[in-house]
Amino acid sequence: xKTHAATQAIAGxxxxxxxxxxxxxxxxxxxxxxxxxYILARLGSAxxxxxxxxxxxxxxxxxxxxxxxxSMTMVMAFAAVEKRDDRGLRTFLLLTILLGFAFLGIKAxxxxxxxxxxxxxxTGSFWSFYYTMTGxxxxxxxxxxxxNLILFLMARGRLVNGHRVELAGLYWHFVDVVWIFLFxxxxxx
Amino acid sequence: MSSERAHTNYVAIWVWLVVLMIAGVAAxxxxxxxxxxxxxxxxIAATKAVLVALNYMHxxxxxxxxxxIAIVPIVLVxxxxxxxxxxxxFRR
Numbered sequence: 662x663k664t665h666a667a668t669q670a671i672a673g674x675x676x677x678x679x680x681x682x683x684x685x686x687x688x689x690x691x692x693x694x695x696x697x698x699y700i701l702a703r704l705g706s707a708x709x710x711x712x713x714x715x716x717x718x719x720x721x722x723x724x725x726x727x728x729x730x731x732s733m734t735m736v737m738a739f740a741a742v743e744k745r746d747d748r749g750l751r752t753f754l755l756l757t758i759l760l761g762f763a764f765l766g767i768k769a770x771x772x773x774x775x776x777x778x779x780x781x782x783x784t785g786s787f788w789s790f791y792y793t794m795t796g797x798x799x800x801x802x803x804x805x806x807x808x809n810l811i812l813f814l815m816a817r818g819r820l821v822n823g824h825r826v827e828l829a830g831l832y833w834h835f836v837d838v839v840w841i842f843l844f845x846x847x848x849x850x
Numbered sequence: 851m852s853s854e855r856a857h858t859n860y861v862a863i864w865v866w867l868v869v870l871m872i873a874g875v876a877a878x879x880x881x882x883x884x885x886x887x888x889x890x891x892x893x894i895a896a897t898k899a900v901l902v903a904l905n906y907m908h909x910x911x912x913x914x915x916x917x918x919i920a921i922v923p924i925v926l927v928x929x930x931x932x933x934x935x936x937x938x939x940f941r942r
Contacts, residue, residue: 693923
């Protein structure tokens with residue numbers, strides 16, 4: 662019989678899980694490179710703290726709360742699918758999706774208030790970094806929402822399995838971890 | 851494996867994350883030196899990230915292979931930043 666590389670466990674780990682962790686490793690390099698460049702550029706030039714003072718820390722704190730809560734609902738969705746609780750799975754996936762939209766809504770409000778105050782990506786180096794880092798992160802949140810929506814629709818047809826929810830969760834929690842660092846980097850220092 | 855996971859109290863972890871988030875915001879108002887405040891804020895952020903990774907991403911139930919995949923890029927990013935550090939910071 663032929664061996665199926667795509668379904669064979671490696672060292673007892675499902676290949677999908679290794680693939681997602683590997684992907685997240687490349688994401689660490691992507692965000693890490695940006696964050697590293699931001700830290701160095703900020704330490705190497707003056708006046709960035711004054712620029713950063715224009716950001717709204719309370720609004721970002723609310724967004725941090727929203728994203729932390731969405732991580733909890735995502736892991737609760739996984740706990741529900743493990744217990745074969747279809748209703749719980751759909752409820753927690755939907756909550757995670759809604760919290761993701763709430764995050765993007767608050768972020769969009771922040772962007773529009775900065776732009777109306779005249780702070781655009783071309784205003785200066787700080788703002789270029791701000792829009793690049795938060796924009797790339799927001800795109801990741803959007804991608805996570807799409808993945809969770811697909812899982813939600815599959816869960817309605819009872820087509821979802823726990824493994825997929827776990828893998829989507831790994832990605833979602835990673836996006837949460839990135840925000841955990843972006844929040845103090847941009848808003849608290 | 852799944853029975854071990856069932857013992858993780860996800861809500862308690864969330865409470866810790868929220869408490870640490872509030873602590874991080876509060877730390878930014880502390881009347882300490884700027885370096886001390888920044889160290890404190892990032893220590894709190896790192897603690898939150900570790901809590902999420904260990905509990906929500908189930909890293910504490912994973913094998914060494916997954917740990918290796920997770921840790922190597924973090925070491926690389928830190929090394930890359932630290933190597934460039936003197937160039938940017940001392941050339942002002």
